[in-house]
Amino acid sequence: MNWLTLNWPQVIELTRDHLLLSAPAIVLSVLLAVPIGRLAHRRPRLGGAVLGAAGLLYAIPALPLLIIIPVLFGIPLRSPATMIIALTVYGLALLVRTAADAFGSVDPRVREAAVAVGHSPLGVFWRVDLPLAVPVLLAGVRVVAVSTVSLVTIGALIGVPSLGTLLTDGFQRGIPAEVATGVIATMALALLFDALLIAAGRALTPWTAKRRERLLPRAETT
């Protein structure tokens, strides 16, 4: 506790760094995984290959990935961009399949009815497929969010500051309180993201809540 009272400005700053690394990576993962997942769902043959490749991304060891990315993208090794790209790669690995499954979870009869009453292909995507895919998609995003927040700590190994810095620094200098602070702050951040996503999910899918409301009293009477 003593350590924390003396060092809290640094912890706040590292938490901010941690946020600035993880949030863009999560957003990028979603923005890329949704169209790729949709493509994989629409073109199953191509999709199989895409899903396989995406899954393999997760098998790339972190440290080599952090070294390859600067070479491929021509950016400095110790930059936040390197971290964000690496985290997005892992995020994609987790989310592309879920995104494809999310579109697969949409009742084809609903989609067809939407087409039959006159939705354009783009209209079907925005007004029908995407909103109805949200519940499954969100389950995947929650996993990605928590995993990303925890993976950010690896950045400390290549010198990109985050709450992971507390872990490496604490180990090297033998300060258990610093390590504990790093672990707890990372977990707290992950839980915060998760809570925010659950709230967003409720706001985005009001129809599922209403259905629950209706089904509960009925279930009691029967």
Place this chain on the structure above:
Amino acid sequence: MRFGSLYRLTVTVLPMSGEVAVIEFESVSKTYPGHAAAVAEFSLVVPSHRSVVLVGSSGSGKSTLLRTVNRMVEPTSGRVLIDGEDVRERDPVALRRSIGYVLQHGGLLPHRSVLDNIATVPVLNGIAKREARTAASELLERVGLDPKLGRRYPGQLSGGQQQRVGVARALAADPEILLMDEPFGAVDPIMRRDLQEELLRLQAELHKTILFVTHDVDEAFLLGDEVVVLREGGVIAQRGTPAEILGAPADDFVRDFVGADRAERELSIMDIDGRAVAVDGSGRPVGVLAP
């Protein structure tokens, strides 16, 4: 007989409608790869502002035929014309918005409120959301539902209520043509009867060109100005008014299909206490002749 069951016997004065919203099938065939023809060389004219029911068992291609009208199915050969224009010349999205479509399972969007579901096509056509919702609320009443239901989601309604919403949605953009694909097939018999009566009442007011598909002969006779009995592969076994088909079935297939020999269809008159009572083939009284 058909209109005796209407709730309100309002005499609607309609402007003499011109020959619009005529659907013509010209030798329409549809073959799916690796299957026998779903429909072969089907020709039919659905006249303006009349209701025509295609009735047949599964495999008769009735739904396939219906879906060629709004281009949900493209014929392998032949043409479908609306007011003389080949539907293939039309933009499919615009075409579909100009035709009301009611499906068996409602086909409502589960994530949109009832009002938004009804307002779907007007909103897609660019009408302001508020205006479209107000109109949707009126339509809700028109199909016999409490406007309070408008804020609910389809999942909170019964099957029958969902079908009514489906009908309201089909009417929202005031199309001349309604396509109805077994719309009442999945609801219980009492509810189905209500929905059928409601449709008759609406049609008496609105005079749409209705192409209706069902496997239920009684429904076909109740709702169709004309009935087309289909055999396997979309072959027309007989077409005519319900009375013509029931009175003079073209062949054994039709006789059997419409149940012309069923006891309940064989009515005779008995004189009981000076009143003419109609009884069916099993001797059960079904009604009294009007004096």
